[in-house]
Structure formats: structure tokens, C-alpha cells
Amino acid sequence: MALAFKEWACIVDALGKGKQSIILRKGGISEGGNGDFELKGKQFLLFPTLFHQSDEMIKPDWKPFLSDTRFHQEEGKVNIKYYVQVADVQVLTDWEKVKKLNAYHAWKEEIIRERFERWGNSIHLLIVQVFEFGASFNLDILPEYGGCKSWTEIDKPIEFVGRPVLNRNVI
Numbered sequence: 001m002a003l004a005f006k007e008w009a010c011i012v013d014a015l016g017k018g019k020q021s022i023i024l025r026k027g028g029i030s031e032g033g034n035g036d037f038e039l040k041g042k043q044f045l046l047f048p049t050l051f052h053q054s055d056e057m058i059k060p061d062w063k064p065f066l067s068d069t070r071f072h073q074e075e076g077k078v079n080i081k082y083y084v085q086v087a088d089v090q091v092l093t094d095w096e097k098v099k100k101l102n103a104y105h106a107w108k109e110e111i112i113r114e115r116f117e118r119w120g121n122s123i124h125l126l127i128v129q130v131f132e133f134g135a136s137f138n139l140d141i142l143p144e145y146g147g148c149k150s151w152t153e154i155d156k157p158i159e160f161v162g163r164p165v166l167n168r169n170v171i
Contacts, residue, residue, distance in 0.1 A: 002158035003041045005084070006150060009048035010058060014106050015130045016046070016082040018165045019062070022104050023126040025150060026115040037124045039089050040151050043160060046082045046130070047145070047152060062106035077138040078145075083160055084128040093122045101125070131162035 014020040027037035092098050098116055116123045145152045
């Protein structure tokens with residue numbers, strides 16, 4: 001079994017291309033409905049999804065990452081290219097601190113503000129090092145991968161070997 005983190009396909013692309021090395025997260029509705037995000041592992045696959053993704057929620061200068069995000073899909077499959085190792089995780093409760101991260105992610109301020117304020121004033125910050133697999137691989141899209149949740153488990157052994165997309169000192 002391998003742990004996979006579901007994220008908008010455009011964010012997965014931004015992470016994989018080294019443009020972004022943070023993830024801001026509030027828990028999904030399927031995670032208790034009260035915003036309780038839980039970091040389930042320090043290393044996990046990035047599972048690209050279009051669930052809730054919208055180009056209106058992405059900053060204009062980040063929109064090129066939307067152009068090649070057809071769910072990384074090919075006839076009922078999802079393409080996995082990247083995995084991450086979490087360098088640090090924090091729960092941010094001060095909106096001014098969250099705003100200072102604006103240059104480091106693709107989301108528009110209003111979507112991050114809405115997430116921050118939903119279910120109480122907080123959001124999780126994950127600082128991650130992204131690795132690209134030597135060869136990407138496809139997974140069948142199964143019903144259990146769907147829904148508004150951050151995590152899914154892949155019933156396949158995965159060897160986490162890849163090259164870092166950024167030097168750790170850059171992160």
C-alpha cells in the first residue's frame with residue numbers, strides 16, 4: 001500500500017516543475033466536515049485531480065500550469081509523476097502570516113482566505129520536497145479514489161526512488 005495525497009492537477013504540476021514547494025490545506029468534507037486535516041505520512045504520492053479545480057481560483061501568472069492538466073488522464077487512468085517528502089508542517093492561525101506566503105503558491109488570495117476562515121481561522125502549511133519518478137506510471141481510476149478527501153491509499157507497492165525537482169537548499 002502507498003499513501004497518495006489528492007491535489008488539483010495544476011498544483012501538482014506547479015509542485016513538479018519546482019514553481020511551488022508549499023501546500024496549504026484544510027480538510028475535505030469527507031474528513032469529518034469540520035476542516036480537520038491530518039498529515040497521514042511524511043512521504044506520499046501526488047495524485048492529480050480536477051475535483052474542485054477552477055482556473056478562476058488560480059493567479060493569472062500561474063495559469064500556464066492549467067494548460068496541460070487534463071487530469072493526467074488516459075481512458076480511466078491517472079498518471080503519477082511525483083512524490084513528496086514533508087520537510088515541515090505547521091498550523092497557521094494568523095491570517096497575516098498566511099498572506100506572506102502569497103508569492104509561493106498558485107492559489108488566489110480569496111480562495112486561501114475562504115479556506116482559512118471555513119471551520120475556524122486556521123490552515124495547514126506543508127513545506128515539501130518534491131521528487132520526480134524516473135518513469136511515471138498509470139493507475140486505474142477506482143471509485144474509492146473519488147470524493148472530497150485529501151488522502152487515498154493505492155493498493156500497489158511503490159518504490160519511492162526519484163530525483164528532487166529542486167535542491168533542498170532552495171526549499
